[in-house]
Amino acid sequence: DTGVSQNPRHKITKRGQNVTFRCDPISEHNRLYWYRQTLGQGPEFLTYFQNEAQLEKSRLLSDRFSAERPKGSFSTLEIQRTEQGDSAMYLCASRNPADGTNEKLFFGSGTQLSVL
C-alpha cells in the first residue's frame, strides 16, 4: 500500500494521560499535514511540515500538543495531559509540491482518539 498510513487507528485513554500518534506519508511527498476532525465538522488544520521543518502551526495547537518529523519522513503528534475536549479524529495528509499535481492532498484513515 503506497497511501498515507496512520497508527493506531483507535486510541482510548484516560484524562491526564499522554498519547502519541504516528503518520507515514506517501514516500515521495515532502509536505505533511496534521488535521483534527470532530463529529459533523470538516477537517481543521493543526500544523504542517516541509521535510523536517515545521512551517506553520494553528492557534488550535495548544502547548499540550507537539509534532515532530525528525528525518523528513514519518511524523508523530503527541498530546500531553489529555482532556475530554481532545477527543476527535486526528488526520494526517501529504502532498508533493515538486510534481505536476502539487496541490493534491492525500489523507490517511485517521486515528480516532477517545478521552474518558
Next chain:
Amino acid sequence: GENVEQHPSTLSVQEGDSAVIKCTYSDSASNYFPWYKQELGKGPQLIIDIRSNVGEKKDQRIAVTLNKTAKHFSLHITETQPEDSAVYFCAASKGPLVMRFGAGTRLTVKP
C-alpha cells in the same frame, strides 16, 4: 485567513436524481478547489478538483463548476446511486499552501 462555507449540511435524494452541493470562499487569492468524499471510519478521499483558470470540470457522473467573480464553486452528482451516500467536503487553498475545509454535506441516496 481563508473561510470556506458549505451548504446544505444534509441532502437527501432519490436514486437516479441529481445532487448539488455549494461552497463559498473568502480569499480571492485561493486558486485550487478540491472536493472530498468521506465514508464512515475512513479519511477523506479526493474525488475531483478544479483550478481557478478553469470554469468547469467533469469526470463521469461528477462535475465541479467555479465562479471566481462570485467566489463560489459547486459539486454536481448526476444519476446518483446508493454508494454515493457519504459526507462530502469542499476545500480551498492558494496553490500548495494550507487547505481549508467546509463543514461538510451528508448526502443520502435513497434506493
